[in-house]
Amino acid sequence: MLGSVMKAIVGKDQVVLRVFLAILAKGHILIEDIPGVGKTTLAIAFSKALNLSYSRVQFTPDVLASDITGFSVINKDTKQMEYTPGAILCNLFLADELNRATSRTQSALLEAMEEGQVTVDGTSHTIPQPFVVIATQNPVGAAGTQLLPDSQKDRFMLRLSLGYLKRQDEVSLLKRKQKRELIDLVDPVLTSGELRQMREEAGNVYVDPSLLEYIVTLVEKTRSHPDILVGASPRASIALTQMSKAAAYLQGRDYVIPSDIAPIYTDVLAHRLVLNSGIHDDRAASVKILESIFKMVKPPQIA
DSSP, rough: OOHHHHTTOOOHHHHHHHHHHHHHOOEEEEEOOOSSSSHHHHHHHHHHHTOOOEEEEEETTOOOHHHHHHEEEEEETOOOEEEOTTTTTTEEEEEEGGGGGGGHHHHHHHHHHSEEEEEETEEEOOSSSEEEEEEEEBBTBTTTTOOOHHHHHTTEEEEOOOOOOOOHHHHHHHHHHHSOGGGGGGGOOOOOOHHHHHHHHHTBBBOOOHHHHHHHHHHHHHGTTTTTTEOOHHHEEEEHHHHHHHHHHHHHBOOHHHHHHHHHHHHHHHGOOOOOTTTSSSHHHHHHHHHHHHSSSSOOOOO
């Protein structure tokens, strides 16, 4: 499955792997980067490889919350209100350039991401499962962008960045694109039923109590660090645990070890931190703080 996606996403194997880990862990993904590096292509490639129903909304200031969640209209024949589904009722929803939308429209995603449903006119509508949101955003400060609310960012299991390609990878990209569109190279590999089964199996991976203590300690340290105004919430502890279970699962183990946690720690926590005033609040600063915390906490010995 990963190999199929990598036909369209060149030179970003670790990003592809982390996206799949988040999908296995039943999480949502935020991809922050400049335009043109493949954020949208990544989301479409996963929807195709995983055989998921797919919907995309290009977020702009005129997109309404009802465009996402759906709305009710009166049926002229029955005189009853009928629900018209919104774009989010699918398996994989791509929220493209989410931070160009208004705060109200951004918040329309909250219930869907947390509870797998939307409520319109007092009636809840279940979203098909499996359900994944992949949101992209341009760096804050780009024209027409605004910050996502902290409550919104906390709903994403991890934040990733693609970045520029290495020279040889960019040449390889051009060679592939001369023959066919990159998305056409992606073959469907899994069915939605197989993905649901894999997610359940990943969820059943065992985590030793000492590792749970280790995860909580890593998260707790963010709440007392002098450079952090608001540390990570218990939702971060849950996300880190779920991601580590998915990492162990892909390694063919039914138990987690400390090395499953190390590579994903900063990706899961960096976007959840609010740094003190006077510190440039960007990804690099958050990652540096988290790396220092990680070095301070000694992992348990797992027999």
